[in-house]
Amino acid sequence: MSKVKIAPSLLAADFGNLQRDVEMVNQSEADWHHIDVMDGVFVPNISFGMPVIRAIQKHATKPLDVHLMIVDPDRYIKAFADLGASVLSVHYEACNHLHRSLQAIKAEGMKAGVAINPHTNISLLEDIIKEIDLVCLMSVNPGFGGQSFIENTYDKVRSLRELINNKRAGTLIEIDGGVTSKNAKALVEAGADVLVAGSFVFKSEDPTQTIQELKVLAG
Ligand code: DX5
Ligand code: ZN
Secondary structure (H helix, E strand, C coil): CCCCEEEHHHHHHCCHHHHHHHHHHHHCCCCCEEEEEECCCCCCECCHHHHHHHHHHHCCCCCCEEECCCCCCCCCHHHHCCCEEEEEEEEEHHHHCHHHHHHHHHHHCCEEEEECCCCHHHHCCCCCCCCCCCCCEEEECCCCCCCCCCCCCCHHHHHHHHHHHCCCCCCCCEEEECCCCCHHHHHHCCCCCEEEHHHHCCCCCCCHHHHHHHHHHHH
């Protein structure tokens, strides 16, 4: 069993066949279900909300990795705990009191994640890294699936790995956006622990096989 996790993003699933696609992930070698919540304010797009996540949760057998692309996420921390989220990530750029938000997430029994936009420097996490269970490094500008991978991400993964090691933190590094079989291996070599993949999985001919392919590449 490889230690690198694969988290298919349900944003790219066929919403008319959501149960089928969630069950495909259940039966695949994927580790988590990645769930993208967008509010049309923090990002220029609206994805889905509580009723859809409840439907996903009903069928999902693997941990729910929820990525909040919303302003003022503190308002909904308890709601996402009640929906069964295992990991809850808030955006660095959307939190005025990140330390407090992370404590609130953990108090609800979830792993606390922080997502950072492509323009946000890793050094800004220096004083908070020990509190973070997972950093979701955005390798595209959040808001849409199917965008191309930003190459500068490799340097960011390496800097983040160095910061985590220096501070002796147990933080996982997740990469989100534009992940394919072309960059998966290099991302893991740079220090990634979790790979999110939306379009590459769900738009492929055989999503189960594509997940397996990513799992093998990730090693
Ligand atoms: C982007 C989302 C991603 C997205 C990834 O805002 O956070 O999780 O669904 O999709 P792909 O893999 O298609 O870039
Ligand atoms: Zn995401």
